[in-house]
Amino acid sequence: MSKLLLILFSLAALFQNSNNPGISFDNLITRIRDQKISKAEALKEFTKDIASTEDYCFKQKIKNYNSQEWVFPLKGYSVRSIGGKNGSGYVVNGYNFFDGNKHTGHPAHDIFINDRNQDCIDDKTKMPVEVLSISGGIVIGVEKSWEEKSDLRGGRYIWIYDPSSKVLFYYAHNSEVKVNAGDVVKPGDVIAFVGRTGLNAFNKRSPTHLHLMCLRLDNTGIPVPYSIYKELLKMKKK
């Protein structure tokens, strides 16, 4: 009897896993990144994955958080550590999500940590710096296996989709990723440690930082760059 129960439980777990839209979304994001799929086909699949992710979150009764509950993405840091002046590091310059690893522009904010010797350990706390999820949502893409010779620009990265704001959050250059595709996160959850992974981030001339990009679905469902600077100013600090 107990053996039968065990089999039933494993089957249920398998079923739930195959139903988790984060897994197929992660697969799509990797193919877009590596330009293994045409833009038209990618948009079709993207639209489908967004719909099944929203459906999943609704059916699983995953809690919605509004932007007043958002958390600043680096533990122990604040807006003072954002690169540029008043968010001037954010440059769209033709960025298109469907260009993958070959995209143009920098529609993102880089947030720098105190790391003069570039060992990814905070010079003041002597600890790695935790990357926190800004919003609630579901992990729809991760890369954990970046190596020094890779031409991946994002290094070890995380994509999270928040169905309540319709924003995709991208956290790049981490030293270590702590979540998996399909995981549900809430604001303030530890998702990674700040690192130097990625083609340019690995270079000596690049100070250690988190690359934070947000894409918001427009009214046709296409992910377009969205500057989150104004929200960053108001986020809760941990």
Ligand SMILES: [Zn+2]
């Ligand atoms: Zn950047």
